[in-house]
Amino acid sequence: MEWKNKYPILKDIIDLKPVVWMNPNLQNKGSSSIFSLTRDDMDKAELLWKRFAPFIVKxxxxxxxxxxxxxxxxxxxxxxxxxxxxxxxGEFYLKCDNDLPIAGSIKARGGIYEVLQHAESLAFEAGLLTGGENYEILSSKKFKEFFSQYSIGVGSTGNLGLSIGIISAKLGFNVFVYMSADAKQWKKNLLRQKGATVHEFTGDFSEAISAGRQKTITDPKAYFVDDEDSKHLFLGYSVAALRLEKQLEERNIKVNEKHPLFVYLPCGVGGAPGGITFGLKQVFGDHVHCFFVEPTHSPSVLIGLLTRKMSNVSVQDFGIDNRTEADGLAVGRPSSFATVISDRLVSGIYTIEDNELYKLVALLADSEGIFLEPSATAGLVGPQRIHDYANEKKLDVQNVQNAIHISWATGGALVPEEDMKDFYEKGKSLL
Incomplete structure (x- = not known):
């Protein structure tokens, strides 16, 4: 009762009602120096991506x-x-991370980056890389035999596991993916086809990641990609902002006070939307306004930020079941690393019901011919849901009418045709 008195919106959150929360702790760009990461870190991450490009092509x-x-x-x-x-x-765009190469989801940005970073570090320590090489050589038998001495572990609801599993196996690592109960069977099957060992759990994401972490740290030659506490995942995601900046420039789209940018990001543990928000703030400053979207049954980041408990609280602590069809967003406890940063940068969070996600699958397919998995549609109602934000921030009406809105699509390309058909038909039946 004390929590509900202190935070009235919490009653609706606990009752599983869709809510919109505006972040009272949002700070302006000038406050970004308080963070442990900087624009320089982001630029270095982009250089690592470029170094590995020849290997990726190969x-x-x-x-x-x-x-x-x-x-x-x-x-x-x-x-x-x-x-x-x-x-x-304004104008509405879809950032089609559902079509990202290799893993078909936003998780390719963070997951693949962290594995590449780890591989490079091991190769330098062993003297196999000295700087200046063409990284196509990492495709050689010599490097694959070297990496086969090492293991990589990750806990996942699905998409992060896919990105980690696919790239790790290609490099030659032994890879172990610890999957939560809500992970789709086709993702488990695909991982096994790609050479990963999949461990399944009857519990949720927190159980899978905890078990994976404990198992991995017992092996001195194993490395755990920790979705709850990873700087490297975060940096991998942040580079998306540099790429988006170029795409907007190519379209002659300006982002400034008179042309604000609104971005809507589906949110699970918070690493991907947090990293992208951090990057966007580095590039566009106070002219970009980022909103996270969570399922009504898994509002982990919202509860963490609202109560100020960050990652020290879970949705289950408030009697919320963390059961959702939004694959990838079924997370009960937020990232300890990303949430502290997002606290100062995210403009707000809104929640959405599963049935609305299915409806959006069908609406997007019918109107644009684009098929996404349900969780990836969460940002499509962003412009509707945050109308109060402009008034609260005293944004000029004319400027808001000139705004650019981007819904970040997080996954879908690798979904089997039959599964996608089921998503679509369920959405059509609900409309």
Missing amino acids: EFPETKQSKGILESPLQRISHMEREISNSFK
Whole structure:
């Protein structure tokens, strides 16, 4: 009762009602020096991606056209504008991370980056890399035999496991993925096909990641990719902001006081949306406004930020079951690393019901011919849900009408056709 008195919105959160929360702790760009990471860290991460590009082209020929750079299209979704609102102001885009090469989800940005970073570190320590080499040599038998001495572990609801499993196996690592009960069977099957060992748990994400962490740290030659506490995952995601900046420039889209940018990011443990928000704030400062989206049954980051308990509280502590069809967003406890940073940078969070996600799958497919997994549609109602924010921040009405809105699509490309058909048909039946 004390919590509900202190934070009235908590009653609706506990009752599983969709809510919109505006972050009272949002700080302006000038306060960013308080963080442990800087723009320089982000730029260094981008250089690592570039060093590995020849290896990525060699191992994943589908990236030849992009020269080994993993990036997704930015697509205008003007038909969807009319679907979500007759009074839509500004322009609406989809950041199609559902089409990211290799893993078909946003997790390719963080997961693949951290594994590459670890591989490079091991190779330098062993004297196999000295600097200046063409990283295509990492495809050689010599390097794969070297990496086969080492293991990588990760706990996952699905998409992070896919990205870690696929890239680790390609490099030659032994990879172990600890999957929560909500992880889709097809993702487990695909991981096994790619050479990963999959351990399944009957519990949720927290159980899977805890078990994976404990198992991995007992092996001195094993490395755990910790979705709850990883600087490297965070940096891998942050580079997306540099890529988005170039895509907007190519379209002659300006981001400034008169043309603000609103970005809506589906949120699970908070690492991916947190990293991208950090990057966007480094690039666009106070002219970008980022919102996280969580399922009503898994509002872990919202509860962490609202109560000021950060990662020291879970949704289960408030009687919320953490059961959702939003694959990848079924997380009961937020990231300890990312949440502290997001606390100062995210403009707000809104929650959404599973049935709304299915409806959005069908609406997007019918209006734009784009098929996403349900969790990836969460940002599509962002412009509708945050209308009070502009008034609260005293944003000029004319400027808001000139705004650019981006819904970040987080996964979908690798979903089996039959599963995608089921998502679509369920959405159509609910409309």
